[in-house]
Amino acid sequence: MKIVTIVGARPQFIKAAPLSLKLKGFLEEVIVNTGQHYDYNMSDIFINELKLPKPDYNLKVGSKSHAQQTAQMLIGIEEILLKEKPNMVLVYGDTNSTLAGSLASAKLQIPVAHVESGLRSFNKAMPEEINRILTDHTSSYLFCPTRESVRNLTSENITENVFLVGDIMYDATLLYKDLALQKSSVLEKLQLTNDKKNYYLLTIHRAENTDNPDRLFSILNVLNKLDKKIIFPIHPRTMKMISHFNLNHLLKHKNIILIDPVSYLDMLNLESHAGLILTDSGGVQKEAYMLKVPCVTLRNETEWVETTENGWNEICGYDSDFIYEKINSFKPPNSYEYIFGDGNSAGKIVNILSNYKK
Template structure:
């Protein structure tokens, strides 16, 4: 029996783990130990996802959140190392590009435990992003690299992975698995009193929220779109709300509390446009046939830009305004083959068993 230690800590990882854990439970010869670092710790950002998605309760629950990137990653590294020594897994499984991802991968690598990385090979080519540092380093210490797209495979090939003793595999995107599986269970946010037609916005990435000029431009753009084009619905993360207040800014849009995954699926399904600086939301918009305006300078999901489903506008107020007006209400052609058609999770589990 192969024992897998899965490391999760942030909202997107809960969603990804929900479908892969389901596939693990349905497979023979493999068992999973689930470790939650605590990176997202409040009810809406953590507990609700376990309740909604049917993820087994974590076998190991750390309580590490807040602090600087180095402090958080260091604390996680020490605690995960102890968990590996205690539970003696045959492999550690990590997702995405968070501090939890890097800490899990480093702890395993230093103890010579093989690492499998889901969403390997993604690159924004912006080393100012902590996520870019996390994903590059995680790929370097992983031996099973599960790539969601052909672009991700090519990125790793360009970095010399074809000459390394590792397995690079294009398996599809587990986020599509989740969206297709849970779409029918989506529900509107409680007490949201939402307009019939609206634009969905998300704003949380440090490159925007920690830069006063970028944050000001985005807030002003969202306010103007809300006033002139269509209501903007924004589920606002507590950290972002605090930073906006510190800058003396005011968001004059339809603000709601952070939502669970099923509520987010409902918002994506019912909106007319998505404005975001998230990585995952760019893809989720595509899964629901909605155009996306990405308020970042780079994206890992270049195939969406190439397909015309996504437009990069950075934090330029005028570009955000023009793009929102241009794409509002447009229907994006669905192309499941781009992300594997909803079978990524089963492919991942089969490969983990095959290469055990």
């Protein structure tokens, strides 16, 4: 059996790592990198660090409008699928690469397996929400990370070949956490070895925040009020928009430490030792929960509602005063529930795919 795996963005390389390791010896895997994230620090570094097989194809699509990017991916993926003739196509998450992979496959009547299926933010202004809904409705196998994601699919009348397998990122966290904690270079470089649990970690990348000058100003403005160091691995696109809106002055505070995007192991290290994480990333929200680090989410909703229901994640939107208040009043609960499975979602997925019969 041959599977074509479609990846292209930072989170997808991380999710693909534990599953690719499990696929070896069971199924033939052909990896397609769309090149959606084209910066070395956002793509190749993850392939090298996580020892992923080198992609068999790289479409090198790069940064474009949603329509242009998705269209170029569709053309390139279709050509590869016609050449490789796989039994199934594997897609991850909710990016344009995910949508292009699922649409190209569905048009060619090739079954699609969607890892991280069933997530819903119920905000269709998010491109990711459109991508995940369309992908779920074109998929033949739907691998859900949580009970809530299964319920979301049921409410949309998707009930066939839906599997609750746990979260693949929890597999990755367990697989690489010890290695990440042994890697102290990022903390040493930032002179933070004595500041563990005494700094904030910030990530911003979603268009709803970066492309709105008022929201971006409000989020950055709160940084100037905080009394702890703020480590900010800044996404290239976020830096571009900060400059575009002339907001660079908001990054001048002595407590703000700007760094380039970091590798997965360095990010796990920074997350593990942070006192609190501020983010608009779904993946970082999850990692914060998995590492038992309090999280403040810079959005008005989350697809990971279980993290808020269990008290480890606060939804704060983008109002500067409200974010500041939450940061200073946030007290995580004493209890902790393992909501993302047992860390063997990759094994469960491989077992299901191994029994596939065309």
